[in-house]
Amino acid sequence: MAAIIIRRTWSRWSVQQRIFAVLLVALAATAIAAGISVSLAPARISFSVANATTSRIPVEGSPSLLNSFYNLTLVANNTSRRTKVRFAAVSAQIWYSATGYVLAEEVDAAAALPGWRSPRDVAGVAVWAEYGQYDEKANTAASNANKTGKELDAEKATEQDCRVVVEAKVRFKYGLAVTMPYNIRVSCLHVNFSSSANVSAVQCS
Incomplete structure (x- = not known):
């Protein structure tokens, strides 16, 4: 039972990491797009x-x-x-x-x-x-x-x-x-x- 709980906890943390990573990528892409837009004005x-x-x-x-x-x-x-x-x-x-x-x-x-x-x-x-x-x-x-x-x-x-x-x-x-x-x-x-x-x-x- 304990092993199952550990696996579930790790699984939930992995999902949070993935969401955080996706958010970071989205923010970075937005920043790059904004930078290009400004630089090419x-x-x-x-x-x-x-x-x-x-x-x-x-x-x-x-x-x-x-x-x-x-x-x-x-x-x-x-x-x-x-x-x-x-x-x-x-x-x-x-x-x-x-x-x-x-x-x-x-x-x-x-x-x-x-x-x-x-x-x-x-x-x-x-x-x-x-x-x-x-x-x-x-x-x-x-x-x-x-x-x-x-x-x-x-x-x-x-x-x-x-x-x-x-x-x-x-x-x-x-x-x-x-x-x-x-x-x-x-x-x-x-x-x-x-x-x-x-x-x-x-x-x-």
Whole structure:
């Protein structure tokens, strides 16, 4: 009879141990999942616009015709202390009015921002957008008569504030874990492409 009691006591204690072990495993799994979730939360990537200027380049075969361009440097700053970031695509729009904009040439992210960017990494990428054509020989009145409203508005924008909209598709990496792609869209306000106002970088939000 005593032996039976001992076996039953040991059996009950074994069940308690198993329950305790299961609880410990569950708590550990929850903690690990929470840690991964926090670590893989998207890092804050800060964008800014620097070196905003305009330029005119002669058209090949017609030196009196000049193509007009917006030029800027797009600065991407991975402010995370631990998370790496990889850029799959980067593009920009330059809004010179409430309804008018030009699309910048898409950035070759694989070449300009290759591989996984380290935490605290800051990278600058040259961006440009063509907004019109200028006839150097024609006088101002004749030249303006041949331009579209969009081209005239764009030229006026070189002396006033513009809005640069940046779009990026990125992945984040923490250790060996990699997130799904995230789409980021920010606006950079009060970007002035006139040389006299090109003083400091404009932060995006």
